[in-house]
Amino acid sequence: MVVVEDVGWIREVFASFQGEGTHVGRRTVFVRTAGCSLRCRFCDTLEALVRIPSADLERGSPPGAIETLQNPLGAARVAAAVAELDPAAAAWVSFTGGEPLEQVAFLAALAPRLQPRRIHLETAGVNAAEMEVARSFVDFVAFDLKLDSVAREGDRTADHRAFLAASRGLAREAKAVIGPATDLAELERLCALVGAEDRAIPIVLQPETPHDGGAPQLPRALLDAACAVASRHSADVRVIPQTHKFLRIP
Numbered sequence: 001m002v003v004v005e006d007v008g009w010i011r012e013v014f015a016s017f018q019g020e021g022t023h024v025g026r027r028t029v030f031v032r033t034a035g036c037s038l039r040c041r042f043c044d045t046l047e048a049l050v051r052i053p054s055a056d057l058e059r060g061s062p063p064g065a066i067e068t069l070q071n072p073l074g075a076a077r078v079a080a081a082v083a084e085l086d087p088a089a090a091a092w093v094s095f096t097g098g099e100p101l102e103q104v105a106f107l108a109a110l111a112p113r114l115q116p117r118r119i120h121l122e123t124a125g126v127n128a129a130e131m132e133v134a135r136s137f138v139d140f141v142a143f144d145l146k147l148d149s150v151a152r153e154g155d156r157t158a159d160h161r162a163f164l165a166a167s168r169g170l171a172r173e174a175k176a177v178i179g180p181a182t183d184l185a186e187l188e189r190l191c192a193l194v195g196a197e198d199r200a201i202p203i204v205l206q207p208e209t210p211h212d213g214g215a216p217q218l219p220r221a222l223l224d225a226a227c228a229v230a231s232r233h234s235a236d237v238r239v240i241p242q243t244h245k246f247l248r249i250p
Contacts, residue, residue, distance in 0.1 A: 002133055007072040008106030009034040010055035011048040011098060015085040018094065019244025021142050021204050022173050023120060027091045029082050030250075031110070034071065036099040038124055040151040042177055042208050044242075048098040060084040075106065079113035089117050095138070096122040101130035111137035125174075128162035141172040145190040149183035150208065160190060164197040174201055174234075178226050179208035180218065188229045195233025202236040209242045216241055 011034040018026040035051045043049070055073055058081075059065040069077070082093060093114050095107055101123050111119055118139040123131070125143030143163060146156040174194045176187060194201050205226050207216035223239055230237040244250065 002108050002136060003105045004109035005103075005105035006075050006109050008075070008078070008103045008110070009051040009071050010073050010078060011045075011052065012056040012058070013078060013081045013085070014056075014058040014250055015091070016244065016250050017247075018092070018120070019242050019247075019249075020122075020206060021175055021240065022202050022238065023092070023140070023142075024240060024243055027086075028094050028120065029085050029091050029117075030094045030096055031078060031082065031100075032096050033098040033100045033103050033106075035102055036097055036124075037102065038099065038126070038146075038151075038153055040124075040146070040153055040177075042150060042179065044209065045098065057081045058085060060087070075109040075113055078110055082114055082117070086117065091117060092120050093117045094120040094122055099124055099127070101127040101134060104130040104133045108133060108137060125163045126156055126159035128159070128166040131163055131166035135167060135170055139171065141167050141170050143167065143172060143174060145174050145176040145187075145194070145203075147176060147178070147182060147186050147190065149181050149186050150177055150179045157189065157193065160193055164193060168197070172201055173204055175204045175206055176226075176230070177206050177208050178218065178222070180222070182222065182226060184225055184229055187226060188232070191230045191233040199233065199235050201234060202238065203230040203234040205230060205237065205239045207239065207241050209245050215246075 011032040018028045057067045120140045121138045
């Protein structure tokens with residue numbers, strides 16, 4: 001039985017285009033939850049790391065208008081915000097964060113209210129028990145491979161192995177943020193987990209974006225080497241930066 005909870009802590013709800021991964025460019029409404037137990041060095045949503053007192057909801061009209069409401073928000077109110085931004089129910093909805101799986105009971109209450117929109121889950125890939133719950137209502141899972149050499153979050157090999165088992169059978173992709181300090185042996189170890197699970201899972205190598213929003217500055221040799229490593233374990237490897245940063249959109 002899936003446990004549901006009708007209120008959740010939200011950072012923001014807004015419409016944009018998917019900027020990362022294999023779904024890049026898709027029209028998407030983002031539901032960004034507030035709260036995350038990790039503190040990755042490259043995190044670009046620092047304002048979503050803790051449960052903040054208020055949430056910002058983009059309005060459908062006038063363009064760019066924001067309504068600020070007190071947290072926690074009810075599932076019906078969040079669903080109404082999504083519907084206002086996507087009245088034709090044509091966009092994907094991305095559960096992102098923060099770490100959305102840390103509020104999986106709320107997502108279980110929210111997801112049915114968003115139908116027939118498809119659900120894209122963006123997660124650190126370390127919450128296996130919560131993923132078992134979420135598998136009943138998500139359509140696509142984009143999960144991270146946390147390289148300690150880049151994220152500085154310790155060895156997450158066991159967490160990722162359990163998460164892969166919990167998400168088995170779902171459409172999914174693995175993402176690894178790579179930077180100048182990337183340990184290629186560590187990348188090999190984590191990509192091997194993906195390959196052992198299913199070589200058809202795409203692996204996206206995402207060059208770390210500077211905090212000022214400028215273009216990533218990684219040597220071509222590092223990109224080539226990282227791609228070669230990942231390609232030993234996946235039939236679909238792509239290097240994709242955060243495209244929304246270049247477009248100057250959220």
